[in-house]
Amino acid sequence: xxxxxxxxxxxxxxxxxxxxxxxxxxxxxxxxxxxxxxxxxxxxxxxxxxxxxxxxxxxxxxxxxxxxxxxxxxxxxxxxxxxxxxxxxxxxxxxxxxxxxxxxxxxxxxxxxxxxxxxxxxxxxxxxxxxxxxxxxxxxxxxxxxxxxxxxxxxxxxxxxxxxxxxxxxxxxxx
Numbered sequence: 422x423x424x425x426x427x428x429x430x431x432x433x434x435x436x437x438x439x440x441x442x443x444x445x446x447x448x449x450x451x452x453x454x455x456x457x458x459x460x461x462x463x464x465x466x467x468x469x470x471x472x473x474x475x476x477x478x479x480x481x482x483x484x485x486x487x488x489x490x491x492x493x494x495x496x497x498x499x500x501x502x503x504x505x506x507x508x509x510x511x512x513x514x515x516x517x518x519x520x521x522x523x524x525x526x527x528x529x530x531x532x533x534x535x536x537x538x539x540x541x542x543x544x545x546x547x548x549x550x551x552x553x554x555x556x557x558x559x560x561x562x563x564x565x566x567x568x569x570x571x572x573x574x575x576x577x578x579x580x581x582x583x584x585x586x587x588x589x590x591x592x593x594x595x596x
Contacts, residue, residue, distance in 0.1 A: 431568065431586050434524055437560065437593030443518040444562045444591065449493060449539070453486045455511050462511035466504055470534075473503040475546055501540030522558060522593050558595045561588040568594065 438444060456463045463482060466472060472482055477500040479485050491497045506512050515535065521527065538545065542564060550573065551557070559566075570584045588594045 431570065431584060432595045433586060433588055434522065434593045434595070435591065437522040437524060437558075438519070438562075438591050439523070441519045441560075443515075443560070446518050447537075447562055452537070452539075455514065456482050456486060458483065461509065462506075465507065465509050465511065470505040470507040473538075473546070475501050475503070476544075477502055495541040499541055499543055501538070501543075501545040503536060503538035503546070505534050505536050507534045519560065522560075522595075525558060525595065558593055559588070560593045561590060563590050565589045 456466065466482055474480060477485075477498075479488070479500070479502060482504060485500075485502055488500070489497065492500065506515055512535065515537075545566070548569070548571070565587055567585060567587050572580045572582045586594070
């Protein structure tokens, strides 16, 4: 905690997913089964959580889980989406495949609202601000993600202005 937490520097941990089953379990078909038409999980996301379509022209999770195999494989159009899983049975099911990384104190496990992002290789979310009131972490289950962090205005002169790093399969970044 003293060496890395709250330093405003990203940390990438290469063994942070040990004893997790998420890497072997989570994929499009798995999530499609959880968020099936009429399911409580889908209803919860639609009513209480968030869906991020980014630049995919998909307006809902229903639409995402009904894309063609060609689009799923990237042969028609690029896609990158995300959603928050804000508790309930589906939250417990998903958390059965991962847990708070061992290197973070339990005080940072402050929410049952987890975020899931999926997409094809290439650009994902555009530059944006995440208002996170505590330390956050991201587990990369497959593929690679390039993070680009820019200094918020309140940190000019104190923080590094621009940081880029890449996380790969099995790694966790704490940002």
